[in-house]
Amino acid sequence: MWTISENSFTAETQRHKETIFTIGNGYLSTRGALEEGYPNESRATFVHGVFDDVPIAITELANAPDWLSFNVLLNGERFSLDSGTILKFERVLDLRTGVLTRTVRWKSPSGLIAAFKFERFASLADEHLLCLRCVVTPEFDGAVEVRAALNGNTDNEGLAHWRWMSQSQRDLDDGQQAVHLHSRTRMSGIDLILAMRLCASSPLQPDYWDVESIPTLRQVFDARRGETIAVTKFVGVATSRDSESPLALALERVAKPSSWEKALEEQRQAWAEEWKRTDVTIEGDDEAQIAVRFSLFQLLIAAPRNDPRVNIGAKTLSGFGYRGHAFWDTEIYMLPVFTFTAPHVARNLLEYRYLTLSAARDKAREYGYEGAWFAWESADTGEEVTPMWVPDFRDKRKLARVWTGDHAIHISADVAFGTFQYWRVTGNDEWFSRQGAELILDTAKFFASRAEWQEARGCYAYSDVIGPDEYHDRVDNNLYTNRLAQWNLTTALDVLEWLRTHHPEKADDLIQSLDLSEARLAKWREVAEKIYLGVRPDGLMEQFEGYFKLKDVNLADYEPRTKSMHEIFGFEGANEYQAIKQPDVLMLFHMLREDYSDEVIRVNYDYYNTRTDHTFGSSLGPSIQAIVACMMGYPDDAYEHFIRAARADLRDVRGNAKDGIHAASAGGTWQAVVFGFGGLRLTSSGWEAHPQLPKHWKRLSFRFIHRGELQTVDLHNPK
Amino acid sequence: MWTISENSFTAETQRHKETIFTIGNGYLSTRGALEEGYPNESRATFVHGVFDDVPIAITELANAPDWLSFNVLLNGERFSLDSGTILKFERVLDLRTGVLTRTVRWKSPSGLIAAFKFERFASLADEHLLCLRCVVTPEFDGAVEVRAALNGNTDNEGLAHWRWMSQSQRDLDDGQQAVHLHSRTRMSGIDLILAMRLCASSPLQPDYWDVESIPTLRQVFDARRGETIAVTKFVGVATSRDSESPLALALERVAKPSSWEKALEEQRQAWAEEWKRTDVTIEGDDEAQIAVRFSLFQLLIAAPRNDPRVNIGAKTLSGFGYRGHAFWDTEIYMLPVFTFTAPHVARNLLEYRYLTLSAARDKAREYGYEGAWFAWESADTGEEVTPMWVPDFRDKRKLARVWTGDHAIHISADVAFGTFQYWRVTGNDEWFSRQGAELILDTAKFFASRAEWQEARGCYAYSDVIGPDEYHDRVDNNLYTNRLAQWNLTTALDVLEWLRTHHPEKADDLIQSLDLSEARLAKWREVAEKIYLGVRPDGLMEQFEGYFKLKDVNLADYEPRTKSMHEIFGFEGANEYQAIKQPDVLMLFHMLREDYSDEVIRVNYDYYNTRTDHTFGSSLGPSIQAIVACMMGYPDDAYEHFIRAARADLRDVRGNAKDGIHAASAGGTWQAVVFGFGGLRLTSSGWEAHPQLPKHWKRLSFRFIHRGELQTVDLHNPK
Numbered sequence A, B: 001m002w003t004i005s006e007n008s009f010t011a012e013t014q015r016h017k018e019t020i021f022t023i024g025n026g027y028l029s030t031r032g033a034l035e036e037g038y039p040n041e042s043r044a045t046f047v048h049g050v051f052d053d054v055p056i057a058i059t060e061l062a063n064a065p066d067w068l069s070f071n072v073l074l075n076g077e078r079f080s081l082d083s084g085t086i087l088k089f090e091r092v093l094d095l096r097t098g099v100l101t102r103t104v105r106w107k108s109p110s111g112l113i114a115a116f117k118f119e120r121f122a123s124l125a126d127e128h129l130l131c132l133r134c135v136v137t138p139e140f141d142g143a144v145e146v147r148a149a150l151n152g153n154t155d156n157e158g159l160a161h162w163r164w165m166s167q168s169q170r171d172l173d174d175g176q177q178a179v180h181l182h183s184r185t186r187m188s189g190i191d192l193i194l195a196m197r198l199c200a201s202s203p204l205q206p207d208y209w210d211v212e213s214i215p216t217l218r219q220v221f222d223a224r225r226g227e228t229i230a231v232t233k234f235v236g237v238a239t240s241r242d243s244e245s246p247l248a249l250a251l252e253r254v255a256k257p258s259s260w261e262k263a264l265e266e267q268r269q270a271w272a273e274e275w276k277r278t279d280v281t282i283e284g285d286d287e288a289q290i291a292v293r294f295s296l297f298q299l300l301i302a303a304p305r306n307d308p309r310v311n312i313g314a315k316t317l318s319g320f321g322y323r324g325h326a327f328w329d330t331e332i333y334m335l336p337v338f339t340f341t342a343p344h345v346a347r348n349l350l351e352y353r354y355l356t357l358s359a360a361r362d363k364a365r366e367y368g369y370e371g372a373w374f375a376w377e378s379a380d381t382g383e384e385v386t387p388m389w390v391p392d393f394r395d396k397r398k399l400a401r402v403w404t405g406d407h408a409i410h411i412s413a414d415v416a417f418g419t420f421q422y423w424r425v426t427g428n429d430e431w432f433s434r435q436g437a438e439l440i441l442d443t444a445k446f447f448a449s450r451a452e453w454q455e456a457r458g459c460y461a462y463s464d465v466i467g468p469d470e471y472h473d474r475v476d477n478n479l480y481t482n483r484l485a486q487w488n489l490t491t492a493l494d495v496l497e498w499l500r501t502h503h504p505e506k507a508d509d510l511i512q513s514l515d516l517s518e519a520r521l522a523k524w525r526e527v528a529e530k531i532y533l534g535v536r537p538d539g540l541m542e543q544f545e546g547y548f549k550l551k552d553v554n555l556a557d558y559e560p561r562t563k564s565m566h567e568i569f570g571f572e573g574a575n576e577y578q579a580i581k582q583p584d585v586l587m588l589f590h591m592l593r594e595d596y597s598d599e600v601i602r603v604n605y606d607y608y609n610t611r612t613d614h615t616f617g618s619s620l621g622p623s624i625q626a627i628v629a630c631m632m633g634y635p636d637d638a639y640e641h642f643i644r645a646a647r648a649d650l651r652d653v654r655g656n657a658k659d660g661i662h663a664a665s666a667g668g669t670w671q672a673v674v675f676g677f678g679g680l681r682l683t684s685s686g687w688e689a690h691p692q693l694p695k696h697w698k699r700l701s702f703r704f705i706h707r708g709e710l711q712t713v714d715l716h717n718p719k
Helices: A011-020 A247-253 A259-279 A287-303 A329-341 A345-354 A357-366 A412-426 A429-450 A479-502 A504-513 A518-530 A565-574 A584-591 A598-609 A621-631 A636-652 A664-676 B009-020 B246-255 B259-279 B286-302 B329-341 B343-355 B355-367 B410-426 B427-448 B478-500 B504-513 B520-528 B567-572 B584-591 B597-607 B621-633 B635-651 B663-677
Strands: A003-006 A026-028 A045-047 A051-054 A060-062 A070-074 A087-092 A099-107 A113-122 A127-139 A142-151 A163-172 A177-185 A189-201 A208-210 A216-223 A227-240 A280-283 A388-389 A397-399 A450-456 A457-462 A679-684 A687-691 A700-707 A709-716 B003-006 B029-030 B045-047 B051-054 B059-061 B068-072 B085-094 B100-106 B111-124 B129-138 B141-151 B162-171 B177-185 B191-200 B207-209 B216-223 B229-239 B280-283 B389-391 B399-401 B450-456 B459-461 B678-682 B687-691 B699-706 B707-718
Touching: A003 A287, A003 B427, A026 B246, A070 A113, A113 A259, A142 A429, A163 A259, A163 B389, A189 A216, A189 A247, A189 B597, A216 B597, A227 A247, A227 A259, A259 A287, A259 A700, A280 A287, A280 A664, A287 A636, A287 A664, A329 A345, A329 A412, A329 A700, A329 B059, A345 A357, A345 A388, A345 A412, A345 A429, A357 A429, A357 B450, A357 B584, A412 A429, A412 A479, A412 A700, A429 A479, A429 A504, A429 A518, A450 B427, A457 A518, A479 A504, A479 A518, A479 A584, A504 B162, A584 A598, A584 A621, A598 A621, A621 A636, A621 A664, A636 A664, A664 A679, A664 A700, A687 A700, A687 A709, A700 B286, B003 B286, B009 B621, B029 B111, B029 B621, B068 B111, B100 B280, B129 B141, B129 B259, B129 B504, B141 B229, B191 B216, B191 B246, B207 B478, B229 B246, B229 B259, B259 B286, B259 B699, B280 B286, B280 B663, B286 B329, B286 B635, B286 B663, B329 B343, B329 B410, B329 B663, B329 B699, B343 B355, B343 B410, B343 B427, B355 B427, B410 B478, B410 B699, B427 B504, B427 B520, B478 B504, B478 B520, B478 B584, B584 B597, B597 B621, B621 B663, B663 B678, B663 B699
Parallel strands: none
Antiparallel strands: A003 A087, A026 A045, A051 A060, A070 A142, A087 A099, A099 A113, A113 A127, A127 A227, A142 A216, A163 A177, A177 A189, A189 A227, A208 A216, A280 A700, A388 A397, A450 A457, A679 A687, A700 A709, B003 B085, B029 B045, B051 B059, B068 B141, B085 B100, B100 B111, B111 B129, B129 B229, B141 B216, B162 B177, B177 B191, B191 B229, B207 B216, B280 B699, B389 B399, B450 B459, B678 B687, B699 B707
């Protein structure tokens, strides 16, 4: 159960499949577009940190110059799936090795037949190396021509980001030849180099077509029926973010591999290491097995291994959706996967937040607050890049205002939460004292300054906020927000105590630099104590103030339906009903399990379950719902939600997988398995498992690293 | 005085010069970018009617695939002005023939010297033919390599509009070879074909570099010192707007010319015909002479000769400014040039409005009115394409609302005015009865429905409008608007009378289709009679209601200044002062001369003159100011304004000529000469000239066509 595959080609679903067949190595990812191109494809490679300006949405990951381009001509007829006849088609992504393979048997319009095998991978052993091989076996005697190009004329759905700078054909040190293309982003001025080298089974003496922005190598082979021609295209890639001499770096890396087989062997080894720490085994449920591995794979290829200046966008590096911007999805949905299985990656992601602290402080100050208010959408600098306006889908000349950047304050607590969880799981005191503690202290400072004292009620409030459930925007006292702010404040006080004890100098530094006077700390205590929470005597918690007064709704009454409750009620209407996009309140049970009794969980689960738009609401909801259902002892109910999360991309249940992987759903899928069915919980002394396996699962086994030690949990269903 | 020239190359002003050296033929225009390319150039070709979608601004003319691309290599070193040494540089645009010539003597980085001569023109004899010649004379023995390409990877300042469809090298009927490139706009689906053919002084056997989207022909010549190599690149161009087989059309046209010389001879003849009707001679003032010819040239190459489905954008076809959208600039500033010198073109421009009547009706209906309200910004369909929002220049995340599309109602009267003037000058009753009359009737219908009855004052008003002076937006009873609406209503009544007499069937048709009941016509009369005009007893007319109560200002007090009063006062501030961007009230004297006495003109001229931002206000102002100054008998004051209009592009007085020709200013320059200094006025029996030549002019001579007869006016300064 290691492969994602298909055995026919469908033009209509190609963009979805391009997302599914994305490969990558944590430095870049490349969508599964065909080497030779196809009409209306959504071909893209995204390199971490390579952002460029766009109107309104400020900045986006620039679709990099294309390294894939590879064309084959049979007696002058260009191989393309939109002409001739496809006699056989198979595509396989091997998750164990990160290699994408396509085999095609094709008959040209004039009747020439050949078998093709394309293989590609982004090297995990050397993140600056990309490898592609094309094997052609003609069923005729004649000319087989190959054309391998680097193409600088890419764009982001119509937005051109690249300027051509230079290109050349040149000798490498060992006498081989390489072709390079130097492109530069138009506004941000980032240089990107691609360097290409060809190897072949037969002797190569390619023509060099020195066409500006598309340097091309072209070779015509005198081919015989049944005799195989194999051409390997190595591409080195580097940017001015990586090196002062990206050209030298790209040329060095492209020269390295002695053969396709050697490069592939290193790839296999690197991935084997990766899976040692991260693999999850599920027996008795093939769909669940492959889905959790696919989710892990997609997160692992998107995760920056060596660069703390970048984060993971809501669509990873696999599509144009959300323009490469990072959200709270990272800390709450994806980060736990890395915290538990790849702590070095988790630390990069948290260090990114540390490096963007000054932008978060600027944002808070701009709105009149203190401390660190992180950007709702964050890109290269950490400044707020949430577009203030998006096109109104009913009238293309109009624009609709987007409010999340101004009102979704919970992001700061999410960052603090992820930081604290990382510390708790890894026990990395060194990093925590150096960077992590400051993240928790400065976000607490923000929440204390943002809290409004309401004299009449004697409580602190956060009014006019947007919580996770976006069916209701600009509400007062969203419980998720208030409770996490409270957690942030009390945790910050604990952290400061810990620092004073274990790192007194660092404590002094921070007390000075963040102005953590006793008066301020007293205020933190007071806000945490007196924050409005809205818990009823029976334990039922109101999602936000006034929620219970909204029109009630039982979503079962609207079944069957094919669209979200948001679409059914309309923008304004959704605010008037209790229908919610994702389970805001239940998230707290997942995140702060030890603070809530089973009874409280049950009361709230029962209330919110029927009011949550599980099917067409947020893709972030089902995994949380699954975890909380497991807490309740309903593993089979949980499974229904889990499998919805697991299918988000593979089955394209929301119809938008073409825009890229639902990264939060992928992280949530892993969390549902590990924290839900596996029942993994941290305790003060270590960890415990409280398994709740679905009936049909025979076995669940997973690994994680706890305080530096690899742990294995192996659970068997008693039935 | 027929040439625009420069004798050195300045990288910093290249975009301005690209605008100045634009060539075209009424079907397309190409900016004066260098054949071989240059960093940060603003290379562009715009083909009439080839629009594609853009966010917010809805649609724009797509920068067409590039036909210019031509590179030369000396022993492998690429000729480029950003490397090596420029030993000599000269560029000349010959307005008499429309040929742009560049001669360069250049030393390569390694020291090879060659002389280059590039010539290009867009054929006026065959609008589907483009011609380019490169003549190289090396001062060394060695290899001279040429590469001629078609490049489908163009964009509009970062917006990519083209999708590659196909390309080929193929034999033409006569054994010659051609290369074609087929591109398609991404959203609007317009096909555009470029077909290229090379001819040379030496035998040609070029390599074909079949690189997708940039098909390239490449030939290496064995060159000798002092021996000239001449390569001609013919390009045929056609779109799916022109023909069902644009490929066949482009191939047919590119095959036609037997030689560069033959094509050039046809070009000369076609332009000679053009100048016969249109030329203006000024003796005693070289700057004025060349400026008026340049203005005529730029209008003539932008004017659609054979296509009534398009109009002329505010920046002609010469730059990205205003995205190719047409404004009232056409009817009020440009159309008179064509009405008087090229009535077949004028009719195309007016027929465009006729063809967009249904969109104008839709717009009126959408806002709750009747009749035809033309789009403030109009493109292919005539629907309103004024962007509702533009980026706020102070905060790039924010947007500012643009109100002209909603409130600038005078456009409908401007269209009616242009229609009526065309009829009066040409006497084309056939067209007028068939199409023109309806334009005047349906715009009158709009103005009657838009008028608001104000019981208390017993008058009709147009409140919340934007007049020509955009320093004051959303005002009540803008005089220009009200007076032209009144003119439109009374003229419509006259037109209907004329139709009833001369074309009773057409009159009946229109009465039926436009519902011109007696009650409606009575309403027209009443609105025209009772429209608010705001004329003081001394004849001074208030630009809009409340204008005289604004803070007074004498702009002389702000001199010297380097920015507009808008920038000095700010957006809000400008609304509080009497400073105006252009002379709203004075325009009426120009347009409706016979309705105003000399004394009224004087009173208003004296009042508004000192309050108009002549230097940094609208580029539409100076020419009108010049015309009215001539009416006053101040030809030397007039000259100051005239020369400001004349210099708009040639001297780039506003610093934005890089965005394209100021077409209204170009039309205004001609009008200032003909109607101002020449004093041409239509009378009931024909025309009269009331010349007011500037002192230093020795002679002014111009031509125009009055009711089908070519007229020549030849004026000599008595001094």
